Amino acid sequence: MATSEQLHKRRLSAVAKGVGSVVDAYVDHAAGGTLTDVDGREWIDFASGIAVTSVGNAAPAVVAAVREQVERFTHTCFMVAPYESYVAVCERLIELTPGRFEKRAALFNSGAEAVENAVKIARHATGRQAVVVFDHAYHGRTNLTMALTAKNMPYKHRFGPFAPEVYRAPVSYPLRDGGLTGAEAARRAIDVIEKQVGGSNVAAVLIEPIQGEGGFVVPAKGFLPALAAWAKANGAVFIADEIQTGFARTGQWFASEDEGLEPDLITTAKGMGGGLPIAGVTGRAELMDAVHAGGLGGTYGGNPIACAAALAAIETMRMLDLNAAARRIETTIRAALTDVDQGIAEVRGRGAMLAIELVLPGGEPDPTRTAAVSRRCHEAGLLTLTCGTYGNVLRFLPPLVIGDAELERGLGILRRALHT
Structure with a gap:
């Protein structure tokens, strides 16, 4: 099997540059709340393909x-x-x-x-x-x-x-x-x-x-x-x-x-x-x-x-009553962020559609730090996305079937990335 590095080299000569990707790792398989790349590295998924795989990747019934x-x-x-x-x-x-x-x-x-x-x-x-x-x-x-x-x-x-x-x-x-x-x-x-x-x-x-x-x-x-x-x-x-x-x-x-x-x-x-x-x-x-x-x-x-x-x-x-699951995910994420105040102006959203807006001391948007936090998450194996008109919002869209252990592990990575 080709490695992510090899696949990326092939991509550069085949895929239009206008098609971007968040990370350079190439997925081999996925299930529930995790992705595994072709190099065998596991990623905790806080993106869900941009809110698509709500029932988990490769959901059995699907x-x-x-x-x-x-x-x-x-x-x-x-x-x-x-x-x-x-x-x-x-x-x-x-x-x-x-x-x-x-x-x-x-x-x-x-x-x-x-x-x-x-x-x-x-x-x-x-x-x-x-x-x-x-x-x-x-x-x-x-x-x-x-x-x-x-x-x-x-x-x-x-x-x-x-x-x-x-x-x-x-x-x-x-x-x-x-x-x-x-x-x-x-x-x-x-x-x-x-x-x-x-x-x-x-x-x-x-x-x-x-x-x-x-x-x-x-x-x-x-x-x-x-x-x-x-x-x-x-x-x-x-x-x-x-x-x-x-x-x-x-x-x-x-x-x-x-x-x-x-x-x-x-x-x-x-x-x-x-x-x-x-x-x-x-x-x-x-x-x-x-x-x-x-x-x-x-x-x-x-x-x-x-x-x-x-x-x-x-x-x-x-x-699976995934409406209730989304509400439980919200409770867990909000609790994990209550004592984190490093430039977070607001934790907002509902259910498993949550985000934090990062700002400079005077309240101006801080897209540079937002990108850096997201990058540190990626380096530690947590897939996150940024958004916002000013590029200063970090959003969380985990699959609604994500396990408690995976969710907590991902939040641990996030907290460390915010504190760095």
Whole structure:
């Protein structure tokens, strides 16, 4: 077997430089909360493939479902010759997503595809064009979703021009808002929307209930309900981007549930597929059904193998009560960080979606130290990710099935990295 060093040399002559990686170790196998590279080194996984392998890598039920489906058929394209598992995934999405109204769902391949299609649906149903998004937002890497995303580097730099009719409003960022309540932050955002766009022109208000790449920013209570109420009053579609927050990651099936939100449309991906690429848009039947036949779809959307994986992953979440597991993980991580104050401005997030923001003595972001702490974690065998508009946030996304011993061992590495 080739070593990581050998594989990296091959990579340099084969893989485009624009495709980056967090570490130079190459994975051989993975299970539960650990990865093992081709050199035999074990890594504790606090990344989960960016919140994808919530049920663990190579989860038994997912493996069995995929194996069975591969032996039956691998692809027909649902738009050509449909199959039951696509329908079953849509039924699960309708059942699990918040909203006491009739719903429909459609399946795609990635989070960016889900967001693009949610915007298409909102524009088609309302006859309007403007889409409102927020500071620090991340929604994907396609042309439209780059326009929706707030961060220039590395996502948008020199990739324009971008899709038009996208407008940005200030989000609630409690650490940096100067004490604004959720209601006050919402009034500030709504004032910007009404002045710069006009309520009658807005097709959709799109927001992550907890921002992901932007720094795991949790809006102050009251901010999201106020935006949803404004959208309803103005005939706009309220879209919750739950691609990173969904499927038990925050200790609830969806982060929108925390404040009783019932979004008109919800986008999902990442954790729903157990490691296979699948995404969805779920929402009000009258919106989803407003699009003409053939207006939604794609060659691979809702591929039968990915559908089988998603059904198995969702059932695993139910059987193992991974919502409760996420809440236990939160308790353990917060307890491990209570007496660590080396430049930590805030520990934030919910469930197994937590982060620390590192700052300089005056409160300015400290991306240099954040990168150094993450690097020390990697050197000690803990896989971590950074994020945030300023690059000064260290985020923790362990698999929801991670063992107590692995979690504690990883937190020990983190604490030592912070103290160094």
